[in-house]
Amino acid sequence: MQKYECIPCGYIYDPEEGDPESGIEPGTPFEELPDDWTCPLCGVGKEDFEPVEE
Amino acid sequence: MTPHFKAQKVVDNIYWVGAIDWKLRDFHGYETQRGTTYNAYLIISDKIALIDTVKAAYKQELIQRISSVIDPQKIDYIISNHAETDHSGSLIDMIKLIKPEKVFATAKGVEALKAHYHHDEEITAVGEGDDLKLGSITLKFFETRMLHWPDSMVTYVPERELLFSQDAFGLHLATNERFEEDVPQWIVDFEAAKYYANILMPYSTLIPKTLDKLSTLPIKIFANDHGPIWRKNIGRIIELYKKWSAQPYTMKAVITYRTMWGSTEKMAMAIAEGLSEGGVSVKMMPLNSTHRSDIVTEVLDAGAFFVGSPTLNKNMFPAVADLLYYIKGLAPKNLIGDAFGSYGWADGVVEEIRGILSGMKVELVNDSPMSAKYVPDEKVLQDCFEMGKKTAKMLAAKISG
Ligand SMILES: [Fe+2]
Numbered sequence: 358m359q360k361y362e363c364i365p366c367g368y369i370y371d372p373e374e375g376d377p378e379s380g381i382e383p384g385t386p387f388e389e390l391p392d393d394w395t396c397p398l399c400g401v402g403k404e405d406f407e408p409v410e411e
Numbered sequence: 412m413t414p415h416f417k418a419q420k421v422v423d424n425i426y427w428v429g430a431i432d433w434k435l436r437d438f439h440g441y442e443t444q445r446g447t448t449y450n451a452y453l454i455i456s457d458k459i460a461l462i463d464t465v466k467a468a469y470k471q472e473l474i475q476r477i478s479s480v481i482d483p484q485k486i487d488y489i490i491s492n493h494a495e496t497d498h499s500g501s502l503i504d505m506i507k508l509i510k511p512e513k514v515f516a517t518a519k520g521v522e523a524l525k526a527h528y529h530h531d532e533e534i535t536a537v538g539e540g541d542d543l544k545l546g547s548i549t550l551k552f553f554e555t556r557m558l559h560w561p562d563s564m565v566t567y568v569p570e571r572e573l574l575f576s577q578d579a580f581g582l583h584l585a586t587n588e589r590f591e592e593d594v595p596q597w598i599v600d601f602e603a604a605k606y607y608a609n610i611l612m613p614y615s616t617l618i619p620k621t622l623d624k625l626s627t628l629p630i631k632i633f634a635n636d637h638g639p640i641w642r643k644n645i646g647r648i649i650e651l652y653k654k655w656s657a658q659p660y661t662m663k664a665v666i667t668y669r670t671m672w673g674s675t676e677k678m679a680m681a682i683a684e685g686l687s688e689g690g691v692s693v694k695m696m697p698l699n700s701t702h703r704s705d706i707v708t709e710v711l712d713a714g715a716f717f718v719g720s721p722t723l724n725k726n727m728f729p730a731v732a733d734l735l736y737y738i739k740g741l742a743p744k745n746l747i748g749d750a751f752g753s754y755g756w757a758d759g760v761v762e763e764i765r766g767i768l769s770g771m772k773v774e775l776v777n778d779s780p781m782s783a784k785y786v787p788d789e790k791v792l793q794d795c796f797e798m799g800k801k802t803a804k805m806l807a808a809k810i811s812g
């Protein structure tokens with residue numbers, strides 16, 4: 358599944374891990390994150406993420 | 412003790428009570444050749460509030476300036492807009508001295524302060540748009556995440572149309588002039604650009620959104636956390652921030668290089684001549700005598716960026732690596748450029764630098780590396796000259812297209 362990187366801080370959202378601390382189950386694709394989800398490291402919104410090229 | 416450090420009035424009810432650091436020359440690797448100030452502000456209303464503190468070593472100066480207006484122990488609230496130690500270094504000591512009713516920061520700020528000071532004192536989290544009534548003065552908090560730390564926020568005073576903008580619109584400039592209009596404009600512009608390039612540039616995509624958010628508030632004064640306060644024409648710094656965050660292509664090139672026996676330098680000069688012939692303004696910045704923080708300042712409004720390195724023991728020259736690591740993190744946008752340099756027996760450094768430039772999304776001018784064995788001959792220098800000319804054409808096309 359496609360990983361996404363937070364442009365300001367560098368945090369990588371890995372769908373296989375999800376973001377359990379914010380209640381995001383492992384296996385949740387980036388596209389299905391709620392609109393008000395924010396970067397767990399720096400707090401910016403989804404619009405400041407870019408797909409990671411692999 | 413006769414306090415000789417006095418507060419300076421900003422507007423009715425609001426005083427500057429910060430510290431002037433005349434001798435600072437190294438701000439975590441950014442050369443601050445004109446020193447800096449750590450601005451803190453005192454608000455006198457029915458309730459009394461302190462906005463930010465100063466670097467730990469300047470605590471006495473802060474206390475004296477507050478004491479010239481009121482007894483510090485009368486302060487009811489402390490607001491910490493930013494957890495970095497140049498603004499929070501005396502916070503815990505000030506809490507101990509003042510015993511305020513409450514201390515406020517963003518949720519990320521509460522977390523970051525705890526990770527700095529490992530203190531027991533309680534700090535209360537405020538969120539986007541929260542109000543704190545002091546009496547005739549109101550404080551309103553707005554989060555500015557990653558401008559430039561996760562914890563950053565700004566505090567707005569609607570009754571005075573004043574924004575405590577924190578590190579935003581700051582500049583490292585030690586001065587006893589408290590307002591921007593009292594300092595020569597060329598110094599203000601240079602130091603504000605240098606501050607933007609070295610501190611805020613990586614977050615350029617967030618700047619326009621923040622400016623939009625702030626544009627909904629009537630603001631006449633930016634009371635920042637470093638350097639003089641913006642009051643006469645805040646539109647000027649807003650326009651500069653728009654330009655610096657967009658970083659449009661320009662007919663300006665920065666060439667930076669290090670040389671061992673003059674070969675890489677000759678190549679730099681030839682590229683400069685080609686750029687000049689094409690009408691590009693050139694900033695030549697030799698790394699043996701130029702600080703990395705001044706180079707990124709020139710790159711901020713450049714359209715082209717060239718990096719030259721000789722090969723030393725099969726590797727790029729250490730000063731070049733230092734610059735590349737520094738500028739890579741600052742992530743300048745909209746640049747074309749290339750690498751060049753000489754080698755003796757181990758070629759490869761120029762290609763390695765080209766890889767780093769590509770990683771920074773710098774569009775390379777040439778298809779193959781511009782390297783010279785030992786000393787560049789006429790042919791290589793002609794190629795360097797042509798690379799400069801080609802860059803000029805590419806820039807002109809970017810600007811018109
Ligand atoms: Fe800061």
Ligand SMILES: [Fe+2]
Binds near residue numbers: 495497498578636637
């Ligand atoms: Fe700061």
Ligand SMILES: [Zn+2]
Binds near residue numbers: 366
């Ligand atoms: Zn982030």
